[in-house]
Amino acid sequence: MKLLAIDTSSRTASCAVVENGILLGEFYANIKLTHSCVILPMVQDLLARLKLSVNEIDCFGVTTGPGSFTGLRIGLSAIKGLAHALGKPCVGVSTLEALAWNLGFPCLVAPVLDARCSQVYTALFSWEQDGTLKRLSPDEALSLTDLEIRLKSLKSSIYLVGDGTELCYNMLQNRIPCLLPSPAQQFLRAASAAFACEQAALQGKTVDAGSLVPAYLRLPQAERELLAKNKH
């Protein structure tokens, strides 16, 4: 099965094609350009380099959130459009789960995406000795303070990954044993998203284009009230 996955959910835009556990190709950009201008030409170029026609793709994957409001809509629209036009199945995975796929050796992982105003989107995963990824907590938005409380309670060293890594690492490094992946694995990559999607597809979690929806996350209550309080 050939699977094309794209990710535009945060700072980076990327696309990748995987087939039966092998990465065939990946394009990635971390520049301040509108994802909507970048992603489809990127897909077109990648397929051309791989000498693949879009008709040869069996399944379309995308990160469905949490993440940037505009970014999620761009990624989902692109994948829904491709899958709908070609009558192929799609599969969506959590942005945070896709980030956890940047690692892959036995460890604890806390993916962190900057949700602004001292908040992060986060979850907790464990890569097991047998090579499987186990989810330990659901995707949620936490204040940095609550993230610290959570990570402290683990009493174990933990890998941070995602565009909120620097923010969290600087805040936590003296109090919690945080580890960082290699710089090449710090941000979300479509290759990781593609492998997460491939696994989900093999578990039968594919849907038709119309059923794919973004997973926006509610932000902490206190923060929402704080904004409103300033209204004159």
Next chain:
Amino acid sequence: MLSVITHTPEETEAFAAQAAKQLSPGDLIACRGGMGAGKTAFARGLAKGLGLKDRVSSPTFSLVHEYTQGPLPLYHFDMYRIDGFEELYSTGFFDYLEQDGVLLVEWSENIADALPENAIILEILSIDETTREIHLEGGPF
């Protein structure tokens, strides 16, 4: 701080056009000032000063207008109806912050806690029917 007294909307526009020359990509102007204070005149001047050819109008109903026909884009927000973090998120405001344009935010009081620390504060005070006292503070001002 940069301050001026203007007597007509045209003078406000001219002042904004001058101020625009000092802006760089990523700057955010947080505007305070009530209805009819001259915010749209200021926005018009800003767009002109940035070399934009777009027609400028108040984004009250659409929340954001993008002016992109020029070298440095201007994203013009009106936060009058924004009431909380969720709503702000769904305007795409945080995504615009990541882009290399200038942001002008009307009714920035409503999103005070979400403004970046280096925001430029724009205050337009109505002295009488047509006279305005304008202050720009922060960033290059």
